[in-house]
Amino acid sequence: MSSKPKNTGGPLVLAFTAVLVVMLFVGFKGLAKTAKESYAKNQATITEIQEQQAKELKSRSEKAQAAIAQQEDMKAQAASPVAGANAELGKAKYALCATCHGQNGEGMAALKSPALAGQSADYIIRQLQNFKHGVRGADPAKDMAGAQMAPMAKMLSEEDMKNIAAHIGTLTGKAVHTLTGDAAAGKAKYALCATCHGPNAEGVPAMKSPGLTNLPDYYVVTQLKNFKHGVRGADPSKDMQGSMMAPMAKMLSEEDMNNIAAYIKTLAK
Template sequence: MNKLLSSMGVALGVTLAAPFAVAGGDAAKGQPLTAVCAACHSADGNSALASFPKLAGLGERYLLKQMKDIKSGARPIVEMTGLLDNMSDEDLANIAAYYNSKVTQLSGSKDFNILVNSGTEVNALELGTRVYRNGNKEAGIPACTGCHSPRGQGNEPAGYPRLSGQHADYIAKQLQDFRAGRRANDEAKVMRGVAERMTDAEITAVANFIAGLN
């Protein structure tokens, strides 16, 4: 647990060390560049399909990092292969500014029971709320609030994304990918360190809670 929290501190220090390394983009210039993005993410960044993340209001710094990582191959996404190859850093910054200027539409949480490792059923919303707000001390899982804020608004200066309102299925997949090492572009392995301690039930529950968090 202490090692994980230390890693989180390192990651925060890395992202805060150069807060002006990313120049603010121009949303107006970014809008015409998003035509190809709209097919999956919608024109305003609120994707209709849970397999594609909502980009609206996600955080300019975070969005720019993800696009650079996708372009460089640090974060491979099959559906985006080649789409950013001809984009300059300025283009990507402008796209990030455009999508960050949009308002996130909440996906909404669902009320259901979920089977945990003990073999008993618990309310998924209650479990998700507990994990998000308090973590799981026994498993060494820190609260999500530390990086993503109590309301899921993220931390723009640190580059931590907004989670509030994101598709539950998408969040669950990212946590599963971090846990399995299929996604590895997180600073100082912070998300991999968190996800590797989470059970399937905790991932499903916290993702469902986040989808309706506001």
């Protein structure tokens, strides 16, 4: 019989191996868990950083946009015909104008004066220059109303004109009308006018065309007649803009003028 001790190595190794496997397994699970946790933590940090970066980018782009908007604003202001104007001084000067154009720039039918409220400063200043330099209102025989306005403009300096235009920009008087016409017929005729004055007669700055919606109908008709008969816009060398308008009025009958004025009224806000 063999005195060799019974070989217990086999089962021991097996037991050890089993323990090792279990330990490895548990260890691995633990490791995996830690890895998973730290991965999640990393991810959270990355997301946080990304969010912060996105926020920073957004605020930077918002700041840049605000700066651009401010620049555009400043540019527009510098380009504005009333840049640096003093509306308070303009208001004081407007007291005289108000006797014919109304406190609130609404115009006066009895005096054939137009509303000035709502008109662009660029246009107001150009017309004051026109009256001052005899481009408008120089001939009382042909243009009674214009001849009443001309001496008023002659009293104004460039500075006054700017200041007054700035004050007029604050006025909100609504034109009062005196005529009747066929607005539907006027609408058809207005299609041509829209190319320069805008589809809603709001005026097109790039074309230097005035807004028409707050002009009293009697004044619209008077001006169309003036343009038609060469009282206004006859000399392109002195009145570029008026000379663009004159040929348009020459195509209109008096009835057309009434009808167009009636249609323009319907566009008023």
